[in-house]
Amino acid sequence: EAQVTQNPRYLITVTGKKLTVTCSQNMNHEYMSWYRQDPGLGLRQIYYSMNVEVTDKGDVPEGYKVSRKEKRNFPLILESPSPNQTSLYFCASGWDVNTEAFFGQGTRLTVV
């Protein structure tokens, strides 16, 4: 089954404790992206990747890092999480920017 898998689904952590949210797709897609969703602000793009070892900033990259060492995985790293990073996060993949996007189930992160 074609899917994008995020882990964990829910995470509560403390300020400053490094964490990684994983994202994996099994469709051999080249394009992958991370978004956060906040009430009243909607979805905003954090980082995206056009292919292996090719990543670029979205609209809200501050406080986040990503890597794309292999095509299927695109982890989101929060080196020092802060409460303003409490949000619902989505990973997505597609063949490229002009094709259908497949979204992961979402990760609800709370930073206290």
Added chain:
Amino acid sequence: KNEVEQSPQNLTAQEGEFITINCSYSVGISALHWLQQHPGGGIVSLFMLSSGKKKHGRLIATINIQEKHSSLHITASHPRDSAVYICAVYGGATNKLIFGTGTLLAVQP
């Protein structure tokens, strides 16, 4: 002003009604997406459009590139259509996806 505007923000309909959600954008685009998000749930891609019209079951999406406008229509609406519908565009010279703030649809039986 947001680069992607949706209307209405909230919509309540009776089961069976024909529903239209609108999306206007101010940037040049290469593609437009319509997404669906159920309460507490994930996001599903409904359509990707670069021109014309697409139909899938009771859902129809149209786009007018010259007018920078797209519509999502739902025929014979059903309570299970209740969700947030989100319009998103790939802005012209960038590979970034720009989202509208969504339309919350409630279909009452």
